[in-house]
Amino acid sequence: MLNPALNLNLDLINKKSIRDGAGFSLLKNGEEYPNLIVLCADLRESTRVEEFAKKFPKQFIEIGVAEQNMAGVAAGLASCGNITVINSFAVFSPGRNWDQVRVSICYSNSNVKIIGHHAGLLTGQDGATHQALEDIAITRVLPNLIIINPVDYEQMVKAVDLAINYEGPVYIRSYREKLPQITAANTPLEFGKAQLITEGIDLTVIVSGPIFFEALNAVSEIENEKGISIELINLPFIKPIDKEALVRSLSKTKKGVVIEEHQIHGGVGSAVLEALAEENYPVKLIGISDTFGESGDPKDLYEKYGISSKQITKKILQFLERQK
Amino acid sequence: MTSVEEITKLKEISFELRKSVIKMLTHAKSGHAAGSLGMADIFAALYFKFLNINPKNPYELNRDRLILSNGHICPVLYASMSKKGFFPEEELLTFRQIDSRLQGHPHNTSLPGVENSSGPLGQGISFGVGVAMNAQITNYKYKTFILGSDGELNEGQSWEAIMLAGARKIPGLILIIDKNNIQISGKTQEILDLDPLNEKFESFGWYVLEIDGNNMEEIYLAISKSVTIISKPVVIIANTIPGFGVDFMEYKFEWHGKPPSESEAKLAIESLEKNYKNEKK
Known part of the structure; x- marks a missing residue:
């Protein structure tokens, strides 16, 4: 029996993509947090920040295809009191920009949230270059960094909400495919809890x-x-x-x-x-x-x-x- | 104070900073001499003339920012900060020792007044671009000064940041490149030739100034000019002499990453004093 305390509800019909949960949370928080700055490395549509960019143009920065620079710019912005969220595929961020994540973000305890999209074999047809299967290993070793791997859409919404309200660096793993749901809007996500x-x-x-x-x-x-x-x-x-x-x-x-x-x-x-x-x-x-x-x-x-x-x-x- | 008096005073300060650098490195028995000495004049000008900063309130939102990207020259950063009043002078001798706030490469959360962590080259320029973008977003009027070096420009990340700043025409951003023509293994020209550097920056959309980075009059004029330009980011290419002021260190890449011994330190201080006196004549 599913744990009643978590209000779980297995929904195999209404499939949703985890990445849409990230986009939804950012959009929802943009108004409440004028210091929420979203950065993207030329993957607005894929990382679901397109709507945020349209609704909050002053809080959105297109960096271009430059994940190392994106991590550094985000750290600079965060040093001035902003909550910054960097978006790309996990193979590039935290893959390509690991040194910047290590020094400019984690060692500096910057208030930067890294959303690494298109993780796992779920990235399917794009092949091995784009299927992040190593991102947890390379982030797990970084002091100060919190790592969240959401199970479904609703949990992603809460993970991003939580990250925005948490002072310090967070890595969140995201996925592309539309998948079933297990958690509901009223399922809690408690910090650090299984x-x-x-x-x-x-x-x-x-x-x-x-x-x-x-x-x-x-x-x-x-x-x-x-x-x-x-x-x-x-x-x-x-x-x-x-x-x-x-x-x-x-x-x-x-x-x-x-x-x-x-x-x-x-x-x-x-x-x-x-x-x-x-x-x-x-x-x-x-x-x-x-x-x-x-x-x-x-x-x-x-x-x-x-x-x-x-x-x-x-x-x-x-x-x-x-x-x- | 007239600008002539100010310049005289800044020269004296840079002489003091160089002596501090020699003392710190000698005591630490490690650290980077050449770049620290070469950039002492620019540090003196920034900390004691141009930067709007307050050691009593190092996190003031509208403060000017000094982002050191080539973190290995932090001895001159620490010497400047201490002289400015961020921490007591005695603490300089804890540099590179255990439990010190003065890390071998700067760490922002260890020492208030250090804006960013640096050491791995190329990261400070991106960081500084972010800081300057914040001023744009929030309408703060502060200036962001990034100090970097020619060897550092080997790193691709530097150019990602330079391209972004140029394309977005970010105002209030002044990058000072220490062009001392050396890096750890040899001459910059031989390791990876950067020239023509001015044209590179121009083609990336930057306003370019080039100066003698060990001439206080030129430094003073260039920084004064740089803060008036708001249409695009500004780079000041500062041609410096590595090891400046210590005769036996000048131009020698061997002194990039090495400290003087006790006896070399004595000679170095004598050399600094002699050169400072000669210049004053």
């Missing part, structure tokens, strides 16, 4: 980002067909990570699986293992295994690269078999 989706006693499944929906299918199938009771946790905050919630769950179920749309090396699974390093529970990591993606339909890519619900089910069952 979300308990379903309670269980045999296994903890931890998932971050919209790969959640593949994981949810797998979890339902295993529960229904094998009678295994699974505790499902959504992890919107990669940093700070909710260590307490993870330890609490694993101390009950004694074993865990982490599912992510990112390289296993350095990603969400690594973050979970760091949090559980002093505990003694086996944890299986499911994600991209040290390979680049390729062009294709996201569903086919999920299958080929081992993160479709079918592949997840298979891997979880193998893991459980070995734990017997």
Whole structure:
């Protein structure tokens, strides 16, 4: 049963794109915060800031295709009391401009929000160059930086709202595809907190980002067909990570699986293992295994690269078999 | 004070700043000598004539900003800040030591009055463009001075920022390039030739001034002129002598990233004093 405290509602029909949630939040906050400045590196439409640019032309800066400069200009603007939000694809920002994010933003504790769009295999047909599968690894190591990986449209709205109200650097991962919904407008997003989706006693499944929906299918199938009771946790905050919630769950179920749309090396699974390093529970990591993606339909890519619900089910069952 | 008196006073200040730089580097046993000495005259002019800043209120919204992009010459930044009253002179000797606010490359949140963190080259120009854009958005009248160097212009990010500032005709933005023709491994001309630099900036939409960056009269006139130009960003290409004032350091790229030993420091101070006295004659 879905956790009633979170007002969850699985909606497979009205699909929405996570990136639209970011655009919506910025548009909503533009008026209330005249010092909210949105910057873009020639990807207005793709990053959903087009409407903001039209409605708040004085609060919008087109930088051109120059992500390093965008990070620096944003830090300069932030040093004068502005809340700045930089928008590009995650492979470029924080990919190409990592040094600027490190020094001008994180080391300087600048009030800059980085929205990295088109993350994961969901970027599909554009191919490996545009599928960010490493962004969490490279941002997770930066002090002062908060990292949010929203599960759906509504959670993205709240993530951007939260980032605007938080003083300091934040990285938010965004996705292009239209996807189902699990959270509702009245589902809370608490700073640094994991979300308990379903309670269980045999296994903890931890998932971050919209790969959640593949994981949810797998979890339902295993529960229904094998009678295994699974505790499902959504992890919107990669940093700070909710260590307490993870330890609490694993101390009950004694074993865990982490599912992510990112390289296993350095990603969400690594973050979970760091949090559980002093505990003694086996944890299986499911994600991209040290390979680049390729062009294709996201569903086919999920299958080929081992993160479709079918592949997840298979891997979880193998893991459980070995734990017997 | 007449401008002649002001210039005399600024020359004295730059002499004092150079002595502080030598003392800091010698005590720290590391740091960058050549650029710090070469830029002392420009720092003296900015901190003690042109910058509208108040050490008692370093975060005043309408303050002028000095953005140091080539952060490795921070000894002369710290010497200027201390002399201006941002912190006591004794603290200069904590430079590069553990628990110090005077980091080896400047850190904004460590020391009030340091506007930006720098060290990785090229980042300060973008930062300064952002600061100048804020003035445009908010209608503040402050000026943004960015100090950068010729070697730093090897970095592509510099040109991204220069292109943006030129294209947007950002006013109140004055970039001073320390053109001392050296970088860490050798002569700028040999590592990666930048010339013709003036034409590059002109073609990027900047108003270009070129001066002798160790001549206080020329510095004074150029900065006075730069703040009157509002139609586009201004670059002052300051031809400086690396190591200026210390005879045995001048023009030597070997002194880019190295401090003097105790005995070299003594000779350096003597050289600074001799040259300062000769100039006063």
